[in-house]
Amino acid sequence: MIKEQIFWHKTIEMLISLYITVSVLPLLISSINQEEGEYEDFFPSIPKSISDDTFPFVYTSDEASDMLYIKCPNSTYHHTSKNDKFTVDKMIQNIEKGIALAYGLFNWLPLLRNPSGSINIICGRIYVPLDTNSSKFYQWEYNVNWDDSSSFPTIIEQKLVKHRLPITHDKCGNNSDGVLIYTNDKSGNIIRVNPMKVINTYVNQKFYYFPFPEKNDTEVFKKPCAILKSYNHCPKIILKDHVYNSSEYPYNGVHIVKVFKKEGFTNIGLSLEGDLDYYNGEEVTFSRMKYRRNGIEVIENSSKNITSSFFAKVFDLVQLTYRCPQGNRFVNISETYFFAPNSLSYRVKEKTVFYFKNNTFMHPNCSVNMLDFGYLESIVYQKEVYDFEDIANTFETNGKFMNSRDFIFLKDTVEHNTTLGCIYRTPDRIFILTTTYVIKDSEIKNKDLNDSISSFRNWNGSNMNMTTKNFIQDSEIKERI
Incomplete structure (x- = not known):
């Protein structure tokens, strides 16, 4: 009886050992194959027999994405046989930890499009033995281009982002452990994002969701499975x-x-x-x-x-x-x-204009749109204030004024000297232009007349938009007339 129990116990142990051997053997074979680097699986676009024409390998992205996830060999990778050797480029070695991902035989790193739309990335050097005493190296290099065609569908989704991001996306399988999120700052530096604590955000910032690469991943250039473009409340x-x-x-x-x-x-x-x-x-x-x-x-x-x-x-x-x-x-x-x-009211020093009574253009007047920063609100004449809105009403003004669209003229004045105060409303206060018009005698010389007309036009006609510099130089703080 005891011998029979011992027999069955040993038989069970043998069956368990056989099961473990059968189960683990494929994993061991896979691991051995991975260490040997089956190039046709890992880099199907790179020929097994590398030559001078192999690199740079040209890749054109046809997606509306500014960022790609690319695969480079790691130092443990063998492309042609276990006797070749790969050294990682210093640029990739110096990439901040958390940006590049060293995973198995490969280095994975995000690549951001530059303004030219083309980027060269050097993964490193592969040394291929020629014989027992010599070898030749090749620079493992990619030339990545972006197609500017607008016909490609965009995968960008607008998202209100403050301090957090969705930890995954339904287009990425909704598996938070299987997603890597990247962005770039305003200087173009690539950053790995913690979705629970997003810092230093800015308007129109893009967040790229990439599927986590498999250990034996055959893709060389991964595209994002989702892109979020952030916005916030208006400033x-x-x-x-x-x-x-x-x-x-x-x-x-x-x-x-x-x-x-x-x-x-x-x-x-x-x-x-x-x-x-x-x-x-x-x-x-x-x-x-x-x-x-x-x-x-x-x-x-x-x-x-x-x-x-x-x-x-x-x-x-x-x-x-x-x-x-x-x-x-x-x-x-x-x-x-x-x-x-920094004053309560503005007033330009009083001006004097000489004119002939029969020259209607030169009659006492106020310009309607003389100032860019104000409009004509009222006119002061003989200590009476006439509102601009009432000037067109002949009853209210007893026919004293004539509205000619750009100017308000005083009609048929009999005074030798007439003073008008043109009051302009600005966004905060009033601006006052005071002018005295003097009728000239008929025997005045033509030269004097031309000089007076020229002086008037320079102030209130062809040069209506007086420079603010002149206003400042002549302005005085006075009481409203």
């Missing part, structure tokens, strides 16, 4: 160099910026809840504006794109507009600023 446009009440809109939604200098550069920022880095470097449209009765108007040919600063003078009215991405649409964010001198 607030700010002026870094000026202190102003950002919530104060005195007239028609215009910020009033008090300045003490005549002109200078102003730095701008796009603030995302106090963060100036997220939108830093984004283009903002800068436009010079006119302040009109019905609102603001863009001055023709004044718009341009800026990223950091603009030049402005006192009395400039400017508008900044940012086209903010919000998923698959854009929202325009605009702010308008008036650079006002």
